[in-house]
Amino acid sequence: MKPKKNRASGRPTLADVAKRAGVSEITASRAMRGVKTVGPELAEAVKQAAKAVGYIPDPAARALASKRSRSILVLIPALSNQLFIGMYEEIQKALRAEDYEIFLGNYHYDARQEEKLIRDYLVYRPSGVLLTGNEQSAAAAKMLKDSGLPCVYMMDLLETPGTISIGFSQEEAGAAVARHLIATGRRKLAYIAAQLDPRAKYRGQGFQREIARHGLEPAIELRAPIPSSPGLGADQFRSILGEYPDRDGLFFCNDDLAWGALMEASRLQIDIPERFSIVGFNDLPLSAHMAPRLTSVKTPLDEIGRHGAVTLLRLVRGQPVESACCDLGFELKIRESSLFSGGAAP
Incomplete structure (x- = not known):
């Protein structure tokens, strides 16, 4: 005999499942929800009955109940x-x-x-x-x-x-980048960001705070309110070359921006890191395989x-x-x- 369909939806009902499994609707409901008071053999029988009649639980009805x-x-x-x-x-x-x-x-x-x-x-x-x-x-x-x-x-x-x-801490991560660049002899720093979400802002704040703590001039900041990409990173790198040629340490708020900078430097035959030190953020898988390999903040x-x-x-x-x-x-x-x-x- 074919299972009785729900008059409103045309779908098999929980009553059909209960009847086929030989249990009450309450037991069938508990079994379908994984309630631990229903024994494993009985729960399996209910699940097999549901499969046989083609019953699909209604999550909206379950939520309402x-x-x-x-x-x-x-x-x-x-x-x-x-x-x-x-x-x-x-x-x-x-x-x-x-x-x-x-x-x-x-x-x-x-x-x-x-x-x-x-x-x-x-x-x-x-x-x-x-x-x-x-x-x-x-x-x-x-x-x-x-x-x-x-x-x-x-x-x-x-x-x-x-x-x-x-x-x-996004701020502490930015500060760690500043300490590294300063420790390697860089003094003219830049923070280059995209998307401008609060986390990028916090990284920049930590970066600037650490620079000030060392008594250096603030990093110049290049910000673009659009999604980050290698293409944007290449454009921003060219902007640094044209507008701030004295910079020597560049911190990009995302790795894909830094990838673009590295590729553009290679195209222009600019030596990295002799001319610029470049650091990214998030340590995406490709970063360890760039040429040169990219320094980055690995985030969990x-x-x-x-x-x-x-x-x-x-x-x-x-x-x-x-x-x-x-x-x-x-x-x-x-x-x-x-x-x-x-x-x-x-």
Whole structure:
């Protein structure tokens, strides 16, 4: 006999599953949700019955019944940015291992888009939210607060009471680059940035602070309010040559900008690092294979994603977390692009 269809949707119902498995609807529901009071053999029988009748659970109905869905909202500023791909992969692995689905919001570094995504997805009652940074609009921040959902902020370190954050100090990373360039004998420095998101701003602030601490003139800054790319890096490198020919140490806020600078220097037959020391940020895989190999700040992006997801799941379950502000650190990977012979590596 064919399973009875839901009159409204035409789909098999939970009652069909329960009848085929020979259990009550409540037991079938618990088995489908993975409730541990249902024995493994009975749970398997219910799952096989669901497969046989073609039953597909309705996540919206489940969320309505439980006031929460088994889903997590993940907000990423740009999936076109290579550095977020690995982070998202780790988030996905950690959440799917615990049978959570993902609502992915890509807001293109636009606070208004992020606000709209939050408004749209909160309707589906996710169990929690993973955010990148804490630059949400006032309206978005209020929606998150009013929702009562557990939230974890990735990338930045936040000291705000009641806020859970996982990342590293962007300012300290910028300061480490300045110390390295100064230690290798560079005195005329430049900070070259794109996208102009708050994290790039914080790196620049740390860079300038350390330069001032050494009593040197401030670094000149070249900023472009567009996404970073090797092409933009090449353009910015040419701007340095034309407008600031006295510079000798260049800190690019992203590796792809630094790649463009290295390739343009090679095209123009400008020696790196004798003429310029060049440092990037994030230590993307290609950086260790450039010619010369690029000095860069290695950031724990994959670990941030994994740790962020695991921490959020603990909050969803009402379990304590180790730290409200988890600093995963960074590492300056020193390579040939900054090893100027006029100084020594620290």
